[in-house]
Structure formats: C-alpha cells, structure tokens
Amino acid sequence: MKRIALFHLETLMWIDRLGTFAAAAQRLNTTQPAISARVREIEEQLGLSLFQREGRRMVLTTRGRRLIQQCEPLCHDLEKALLEASDFAGAAGAVRIGSGEIAAASCLPAWVQAIERERPGVTMEIELDLTARLMQQLLGGTRDIVFLAGPIASPAIRTAPIGSVALVWAASPEVARAGPETPDLPIWSLPDHSPLHRVTLATLEAAGRSRPTLHTCNNVRMLIEIVAQGRGAAVLPETMIRSQLARGELAEFLPRPEHVVHFEAAIRAQERDPIILDLFARAASLRIEPGTEGQCPESART
Template identity: 75%
Template sequence: MKRIALYHLETLMWIDRLGTFAAAAQRLNTTQPAISARVREIEEQLGLSLFQRDGRRMVLTARGRRLVQACEPLRSGLEQVLLEASDFAGATGAVRIGSGEIAAASCLPAFIGAIERDRPGVTMEIDLDLTARLLQQLLSGTRDIVFLAGPVASPGIRTAPIGSVDLVWAAGPAVARAGGFAQDLPVWSLPDHSPIHAVALHTLAVHGLAPRALHTCNNVRTMIEIVCGGQGAAVLPETMVREHLRSGSLVEILPRPEQRIHFEAAIRTREREPVILELFERAGRLKIDANPEHAAQLPH
C-alpha cells in the first residue's frame, strides 16, 4: 500500500476546488484514472470515504474537508519554502489568467512580459471575458488570477488596485469636421453592465444631448473601428485609442469625463498556492499609467 504523499493532498485540493476528477486531472496534467487511483489510495490508507457526489460535482465529506483544511497550509508552506530557497526561479505550472478587454490592452502585456522574463517555468493560459463571468470563474476555481474593472467587493476574493484609465469621447475626423454632436449622431457604448455605459449616459445627460440611437457592442476594438469609419461617436478608454488620437484617425469631440475606469487584480481569499500568491503580489505593483506619454509599467 502506498503511503500518503504531497501529490495525494494536492489531488484532493484540486478536486475540491474544481468539482470533478476530470477537471483536477486536466489541472494536474494527468489522467482521470490516475486521479481516481490517488483518491482510492488515500481512502484505503485512512479507512474512510472522502468524496460524495452532488449532482455533477464531487464534494468532500465532512471528514474529507477537515483533512484538506488541516493539510493545505502544510503542503503550501512546504512549497513556499522550496520556492523561496530558489528565489522562485524553479517555479513551474500553469497559471490561468482572466482579463477584461480594456485591462488586457492596458496592463496585461507588461504583466505577461514580467512573468516570461522572471518565471520561465510558468505556463500562462489567458482568456478574455466580461467582469461578471471572470468573478464567477475565479470563485469557482477555473481562473487563478483576474484583471477587471472595479471596484469589486466580494467576501470570496482579495483585490489589489492597479490604476485607472481616462475616458474620451471620440469620433472620426469627418464627423468632427461636420460639427460632432451638432449633427444627429448615433452613439456607441459597451452594454449596460459596463461602467463605461453609465459614463456615456451621464455625459449625454449633463450636456443635454439626445443621440439618434444608443447602440451597444461588447467589443471595444470593434467599436473603435466603427467610430473610425465615421459611424457616430463613442466614449472609449484613452489607452486603447491613444495612437488613433495621435494619428488623427479619431478626434475628441467632447471634454473628457471626470469619471475614470478603475482596475484591480484579484485572487480568491482562500488562495494558498505560493506561485499564485507571488504573482498576485507582482500584479499589485503593476500600475496603469494614465499619462499619455507613458505606458503601463511593472517593477522587477
């Protein structure tokens, strides 16, 4: 009979976090039969059942949960000691990163570059999604760290502010030359769950503007292309249209809104993985520079 080893405890932790043997196998780069075998080995060694089925998910029994809660700090503590001994140079594994589109364009390249440079053994899996879904994925354990528009408050997550982005009201040069909102313009915005949508509505109300139509699109780059093509105006993140404004393919047609979009990095409150915690600490030092003369920077 095999003795219980660290990989057994890691297996229990990931089944608990992800809910299925298949998801844990994918996360640990092994097979579902191997995961099942590990669970059987622990249960035979301890003489107790660790999991029970709840719909499609596998959940820990009461005794199984006590075991994981007691052992998780020991496992992560040992991993932390070993990684610190090598100054994290030996850090390996896959880190699943989620980001909103604006955060991805504004700060993610610097973060990715720093990981590539300093943690070459870490593999990144990056997905872009909406803030609401990113939060759900983070809490369910299918994302390790996310970058999103904030502020976000949840007892299940821990956040670090990483700066804010200016917003600009922009249109194509032909629209601007024709007088901007002196015409009967359509307006483009992100959907109503986005803070940018609220800024658009507020600005229109403040200036007493009634656009011909208020269209929505869930992709900022597509909106930029539409507005560059002369199809109305939009409130857009300055970091994503900076070069368009410099080249003249977009022109600001209203004063910049006072409101800015704030961004945060987030992990689970219960996160214990040393590599994720170290990367979160790095993310907290990432600053989106709203100054048009500078790009986002991440200290070593």
C-alpha cells in the same frame, strides 16, 4: 497499502476547488482515471469516503472537508518553503489569468514579459473577458488571477489597485464636425455590465439626451474601428485611442467625462498557492501609466 503522498493531497484540493474529477485532471495535466485512482488510494489508506456526488459535482464529505482544511495550509507552506529556499528557481505550473481588454492593452504585456523572464517554469494561460464574467471565473476557481475594472468589494476576493484610465467621447472627424445634434446618430458602448456603459448613459443624460438607444459590442478594439469608420460615437479609453487622436483619425465628440475607470488585480481571498501569491505580489506593483499605452513603471519590469 500505499502511502499518502503530496500529490494525493494536491489532487483532493483541486477536486474540491473545481468541483469535478475532469476539471482537476485538466488542471493537473493528467487523466480522469488517474485522478479517480488517486482518490481510491487515499480513501483505502484512510478507510473512509472523502467525496459524495451531488449532481455533476463531487462534494467533500464532512471528514473529507476537515482533512482538506487541515492539510491545505501545510502543503502550501511546504511548497512555499522549498520555493523560497531556491529563490523560486523551481517555480513551475500553469497559472490561469483573466483580463479585461483595457487592462490587457494598458499594462499586462510588461507584466507577462517579466514573468516569462524571471519565472520560466510558469506557464500562463490568458483569456480576455468582461469584468462580470472575470469575477465569476475567479470565484468559480477557473481563473487564478484576474485584472478587471474596479473597485471590487467582496469578502471572497483580495484586490490590489493598479491605476486608472481616462475616458474620451470620440468619433470620426466628419461625425465630430457634424456635432452631437446629428439626427439618429448611432451611439455605441460595451454591454450594460461594463463601467463604460454606465459612463456613457450618465454623460448622455447630463448632455440632455436621456434614455438613448445604445448599440453594444463586447470588444473595445471593434468599437474603436466602428467609430473610426464614421458609424457613430462612443466613450473609449484614452490610452487605447491616443495615437489615433494625435493622427486625426479620431476626434473628441463631447466634453470628456469626469469619470475614470479604475483597475485592480484580484485573487481569491483564501488563495494559498505560493506561485499565485508570488505573481499577485508582482501584479500589485503594476501601475497603468496614463502617459504611455502598454507601458508600466520600471519597478514593474524588474
């Protein structure tokens, strides 16, 4: 009879987190048959069933859940002790990162550069998405760390503020000179679950243009291109258009909104993986600098 090894317990924890053997296999860089074999080995060793199928998901039995609850802190504490003993020199693994486009353009590059330099064994898998989907991915276990528009209030999520970005009503110089009373002027925004969408509606109402029809696009850089080509106006992040405003390629169209967009780094509240916690601690030191696009203070880069 084979002994239970740490990789058996790690396998159980990832199946529990991701819900399927296939997802756990992908996360652990192995095959689904290998995952099934590990589960059979530990079930044979213990003499009990750890999982039961519910639809497409594999769900822990009561005894399996208790095993994970008792073993997971021990596994992570052991891994943390080994990593700290080597000053994280042996830190390795894939960390799945999600970010909103504005946060990615404002501060993420410096953070990624620091991780590449100081944690060379850690592989980062980065995807850009909107805040609502980033939240779902984090809670669903398909993202480990996310950078999103806040504030976020959820007992299942632990957050750290990383700064805020001012917003600007912008248009091409020609559209700006014609003014906001231009008939049938197209107004563009991110989709309705974005903070920019809410700010757009609020400032238009304050300007007396209630219930406007908005065109939407889920990509901020595409919005900037649309506006720069004279095809409408939009509320845009100041950090992402500062250089175009300075060159005269864009112009301010309406008074700047009083609202700013706050950004946060977030992980699951119950996260215990020491590598993810280490990267989150580094993310918590980030500060979006309103004065320089794409830069962070020196403390975030060292």
